[in-house]
Amino acid sequence: MNILVSNDDGIFALGIRTLANTLAAAGHTVTVVCPDRERSATGHGLTLHKPIRAEVVESGFHPEVQAWACSGTPSDCVKLALGALLETPPDFVLSGINHGANLGTDVLYSGTVSAAMEGVIEGIPAIALSLASFNEREFQPGANFARALVDHLGNNSLTSGVLLNVNIPAVREADIRGVKITRQGLRRYVDLFEKRVDPRGKTYYWLAGEVMEEVSDPLDTWGGDGVLESAMTGVKAGVSLLPADVHAIKENYITITPLQYNLTSPSGLTLLGQWLAKLPGLTASLEQTHPNEL
Incomplete structure (x- = not known):
């Protein structure tokens, strides 16, 4: 499948590289378009009063990954990818893996969630992924789950207008107790x-x-x-x-919360x-x- 990957932690973040490389190694066609620096907590902001620039990044990713660093916000990145950089729309938009949880009311501020939501607004199935810790740096369990989730969903598109907000507990993969469908806490x-x-x-x-x-x-x-x-x-x-997502993550469950832009x-x-x-x-x-x- 063709997958667009973005984030709000920036092009140098370990989370996005782990996610993109894992998906590419599984045989997916992966394009990365993300901010050229950290743009956390920018919400769904857009750049309207100055130009947006994008440069090709040639190192740090799987050889089959095409990566761009964009001067704009996470939402800018997805808009630019869909409107100018990609020849055809992707099958999925994935955002993350964010360094830090996006639980409960965090989603109102999160650039990670907003990048994924931009895909949903354009009619493309989207998933936001976050590691529920600012200290831990083991993103591989989250990337493995993202690969399995994308493979499971396949071409079965999600309900129109719905985004899956996924949070991964910051524990060893063997210590993850399972997956729970949750509501926003x-x-x-x-x-x-x-x-x-x-x-x-x-x-x-x-x-x-x-x-x-x-x-x-x-x-x-x-x-x-x-x-x-x-x-x-x-x-x-x-x-x-x-x-609630805020409770299930404490019990070491991966949480999946469906979100929508219709408020x-x-x-x-x-x-x-x-x-x-x-x-x-x-x-x-x-x-x-x-x-x-x-």
């Missing part, structure tokens, strides 16, 4: 801005947040007035039996419908103000 951070002064006497701030708490069930944060709790009942019934909240739609039903005066007022738009 919630990670809380306490943001600490350290105030510093540069050599010219000007003040600057350095963000150094850390995880202080992991919440097992984000759905439990909803509720309070009965109406909202009722609106959430159907949602809870559908996902509450699945473990519309089904429970929110239900809730708003209930609110409007109880506020006929508001509806009538809107109809009088904009009769042709309702």
Whole structure:
């Protein structure tokens, strides 16, 4: 299969080289297009006000891998690959293997997840992969799993608009307990801005947040007035039996969490419908103000 590989850790990251080389050694046609330096936590940012440059990288990868270093963000890299560098669309977009977990609310900031999501937006099946440690550097178990997952999925495309977010525990391959399908959990951070002064006497701030708490069930944060709790009942019934990614990874399971770019909240739609039903005066007022738009 033809596979596009990107990341947010940059062209020199061990994770992307391990992933790309493993896939190439398995017989896949692999093209790497990733940032020329680390671009972690850039989310889905795009470069709009300056040119994007890309240069061929001729060392560090399997001989059959064609690699490019791009001056843009992770999302830029995938856009550029699909729009200019590749002759035909790939069968898969893989992003990673990221050095550090992308669990829970991390996915909102993650350049790794955003690069994969760019593939999904373009209608291409995509997988984001992360090693759940900033200290460990053993990426081969994750690369082996990525190879097996791609081979298993084959040409059976994923559900349209769905990205697989995969996190690999930072343990020996023999100590991985298995694979679990998970739901997105919630990670809380306490943001600490350290105030510093540069050599010219000007003040600057350095963000150094850390995880202080992991919440097992984000759905439990909803509720309070009965109406909202009722609106959430159907949602809870559908996902509450699945473990949260933040907990399953602690038990040394590989986690696979399906994500989507459509952020519309089904429970929110239900809730708003209930609110409007109880506020006929508001509806009538809107109809009088904009009769042709309702």
